[in-house]
Amino acid sequence: MEVLRTTNLSKSYGKVKALDNLNLTIHAGEVYGLLGPNGSGKTTTLGIIMGVLSQESGDYEWFGGQYGVNPRKKIGAILETPNFYPYLDAYENLEIVRRIKKADNQDLGELLKQVNLFERGHSKFRTYSLGMKQRLAIAATLIGEPEVLIFDEPTNGLDPEGIAEVRVILKRIADSGKTVLMASHILDEVEKICSHVVILRKGKLLAAGPVGAILSDDNTIEIGAEDMHGLRNFLETHPATKDIKDRGHYYECQIDASVAPAEMSELAHKKGLMVTHLIVRKRRLEEEFLEITKN
Numbered sequence: 049m050e051v052l053r054t055t056n057l058s059k060s061y062g063k064v065k066a067l068d069n070l071n072l073t074i075h076a077g078e079v080y081g082l083l084g085p086n087g088s089g090k091t092t093t094l095g096i097i098m099g100v101l102s103q104e105s106g107d108y109e110w111f112g113g114q115y116g117v118n119p120r121k122k123i124g125a126i127l128e129t130p131n132f133y134p135y136l137d138a139y140e141n142l143e144i145v146r147r148i149k150k151a152d153n154q155d156l157g158e159l160l161k162q163v164n165l166f167e168r169g170h171s172k173f174r175t176y177s178l179g180m181k182q183r184l185a186i187a188a189t190l191i192g193e194p195e196v197l198i199f200d201e202p203t204n205g206l207d208p209e210g211i212a213e214v215r216v217i218l219k220r221i222a223d224s225g226k227t228v229l230m231a232s233h234i235l236d237e238v239e240k241i242c243s244h245v246v247i248l249r250k251g252k253l254l255a256a257g258p259v260g261a262i263l264s265d266d267n268t269i270e271i272g273a274e275d276m277h278g279l280r281n282f283l284e285t286h287p288a289t290k291d292i293k294d295r296g297h298y299y300e301c302q303i304d305a306s307v308a309p310a311e312m313s314e315l316a317h318k319k320g321l322m323v324t325h326l327i328v329r330k331r332r333l334e335e336e337f338l339e340i341t342k343n
Contacts, residue, residue, distance in 0.1 A: 049076040049112070051196055051227050052097065056106035059092050059251075066092040068251040069106065074229065074244075078197070079222040081259075082231040083237030084248035090231040091127075093248070094200050098125055107218040111195075121149070125191030125198035128182045131266045134174035138165055138184055141173055142191065159187045163217055179210030186217055197221060199230045203237060215241065269309050272298030272325030273316065282319050286312070 050073060057070040067089045074080055082090045095101035097108050099120070110119035132141040142156045160166040163183040168176070176184065177206050182202065189197055202218060203211040211234075219241050222228050238245060239259065247255040273279040279299065283289045288304040289312075303312060309328040316323050 050074075051076050051078075052108065052110055052201075052229075053112075054093075054106065054108040057093070057096060057102050057103055057108060058105045059089075059096060059101065064288065065251045067096070067103075070248075070253055072246060072250075072253065072256060074227065076227050077225055079228040079241060079243045080230065081242035081245045082229060082236060082248070083233070083235065083245060086233075087250070089250040089251040090248060091200055092251075094125075094127060094198055094229070094231055098127060098198065099265050100127065121192065122195045123198065124192070124194035124196070126182075126185045126189055126202065127198070127200045130185035130188075131174045132181070132184065132188075135172060137172055138169045138187075139197060141184065142188060145188045145191050146204060152190040154193075159190055162190065162220070163187045177210070178205055179206050182206065182210070182214055183217060186221075188216070190221075194226075196227045199228070201231055203232070211237075232296065254324070267303050267305060267309060268300065268329050269303055269312065270295065270298045270300050270325060270327040271312065271323060273314075273321045273323050275321055277339065278319070278321055279316065279323075282316055282321060287314070288312075 049132065052072070052074040054070050054072045057067055057072075058065070059067040066087075070089070070093060082093065084090050092101060096103045097110075111122065115122055123338050133144070136144075138160055142159065146152070146156065157166060157169065160169045163186050165180060165183055165187065167181065173181070173184070178338055186199075186202070189199075194235055199218070203214050205301055206214065218228070218230070222241050222243075228242075230238070230242065242259060244257060245255070245259050246253065271283070275298075280292070280294075283292050283299060283301055288307040289301045291300040303309065309326065313323045313326055
């Protein structure tokens with residue numbers, strides 16, 4: 049089922065093109081990570097599809113139009129810093145959201161358990177840490193059993209412990225089968241949670257698709273030898289290697305997936321090179337992201 053389609057979506061702020069003809073299609077059950085440097089158009093995109101901002105041109109449609117002009121009841125979202133009544137506790141704040149959404153059968157205690165706030169459910173919101181506030185906001189998005197959840201930088205400003213807690217919760221939500229669209233600048237977070245990725249730069253779509261399809265099949269290797277000068281010449285002349293970087297005691301480079309790393313070691317040995325260091329790793333989203341956005 050098609051959940052969201054954007055068609056040539058554009059937005060400018062004066063002379064700055066925040067979004068430039070964005071075409072994107074998201075299907076039910078997909079967990080999309082929206083990636084890009086600051087000013088890439090991530091927040092603008094989320095603001096437009098949530099009706100908070102008006103697009104300059106282009107269009108978007110939720111759920112193939114099946115919910116008419118008001119699909120918001122099927123969407124839960126956090127677009128900015130969580131805002132709740134500071135003098136009310138978690139239950140009281142969620143009760144307000146439940147009434148607004150007319151979700152009479154929602155078990156608020158169960159929601160607080162899902163975000164690890166059950167033990168602090170009767171504490172005032174003003175006593176919460178930033179991480180706890182963010183988790184309460186996530187609980188609020190789940191009220192009404194929305195089909196789609198949208199999070200804008202859900203771990204922004206959190207300490208490492210808070211990031212880890214929120215990541216576990218988001219992973220649990222993603223694994224439940226809900227459709228999720230999450231803007232983030234933490235690539236490790238997207239790689240661990242998301243099934244798909246969208247990469248934006250200066251408002252333009254650079255890449256979109258399953259994480260596995262965006263990632264190159266190439267391997268990254270670290271390779272060192274007693275004769276580093278001879279090793280450099282060997283790597284530079286081998287057709288399967290690229291992006292050679294000098295790391296001091298070894299070289300880091302990409303090798304084509306069709307060539308086994310062990311084969312590189314054997315070929316180096318045949319050239320009279322004694323390999324002293326060899327580590328292999330699959331190319332990660334961070335490396336791919338930097339490669340796509342560097343120009």
